[in-house]
Structures are given as structure tokens and as C-alpha cells.
Amino acid sequence: MTQYLESGLDAYGFDAVSAAEKLASFHAVQNTYLATFQTIGGLGLLLGTVGLAVVLARNVIERRKELATLRAFGFRRAVLTRMVVIENGLLLVWGLGIGTVAALLTAGPHVLAEAEHVPWASIAATLAAILVFGLAACAVAASRALRASLLPALKADR
Numbered sequence: 001m002t003q004y005l006e007s008g009l010d011a012y013g014f015d016a017v018s019a020a021e022k023l024a025s026f027h028a029v030q031n032t033y034l035a036t037f038q039t040i041g042g043l044g045l046l047l048g049t050v051g052l053a054v055v056l057a058r059n060v061i062e063r064r065k066e067l068a069t070l071r072a073f074g075f076r077r078a079v080l081t082r083m084v085v086i087e088n089g090l091l092l093v094w095g096l097g098i099g100t101v102a103a104l105l106t107a108g109p110h111v112l113a114e115a116e117h118v119p120w121a122s123i124a125a126t127l128a129a130i131l132v133f134g135l136a137a138c139a140v141a142a143s144r145a146l147r148a149s150l151l152p153a154l155k156a157d158r
Contacts, residue, residue: 049130053137056088060141067146068153077146084142085135092134096127 002016060067067080104111111118 045126045130049133052092052130052134056134056138057141059088060084060138060145064145064148064153065156067142071146072154077143080146081139081142085139088138089131089135092131092138096131100127 006014006016008014063084067084070080071077
């Protein structure tokens, strides 16, 4: 039947294609779009994570006077570093939690319909990587800020 239609309508450019082949070509286009948006989303996530590190570092730098005062009162550097990391870590965990809940609520119908196809391990690994990177950035910023001389921070009149 398909050969008869193709030979009879060849002058008009008719080409019989099975439904499976047509669907496969549509899925190829859809997968290309999904891969493109996934790449753009990954770059956005990377930019956001670097921005998070910058904000955490700035927070510690702005608190230098407070940290220098605590250091002058006898707090050890390790205790102050741990305190800053825990404070920012709690903010980071809250932010990740709120963002994750918002994302799940937004994508709720799709997640419920396609629960077996959702890459839960990849999502959890991404969230864990953001948490580890944020905590590491905070720890580096806190330890560098606390290694500096205390006297200029204590003398600063702000």
C-alpha cells in the first residue's frame, strides 16, 4: 500500500513514513531542546553557585570587626570559623530546602506523572555539591579573614 501511494503521488513529493519513525524524529527534536535547556540551566546553576560563594565571602569580610572583637575576647580562630560556617550553613540549608520545595511544588504534576523518570540521584547530587561548595567557600573566607591582623579591624571606626 505504501509503495502504491508513493509511486502514484511521487510527483507531489509524497513520502510515506511509519508512525514510529515520525515519532522518533519528533523525539529527537524534543531531546535536542531538552539538552539545550539542561545545558543553559547547568550554566545558570554554576553562575549561581559562584555568586553564592561571593556573597558568603563578602558576609565574612563585612563581619571582620565583629570577628576581630570576638578574637580579642579570647575566642580561638577555629571556634570562630566553625561558628561562621554553621551560621552560613544553616542559611544555605534553609535556602536549598525552600528552593527545592518550591521546585517540587511547581513541577508537582509532572513529577507525579513521571516519578520513575525523574533523576532523583542527579538532583540530590547537585544539591549536595552546592551545599559542600557553599560550606567550603564560607570556611575559606572565614579562615582567611581570621588570619589577618586584628588591630586594623578593631581600630576601624564604622
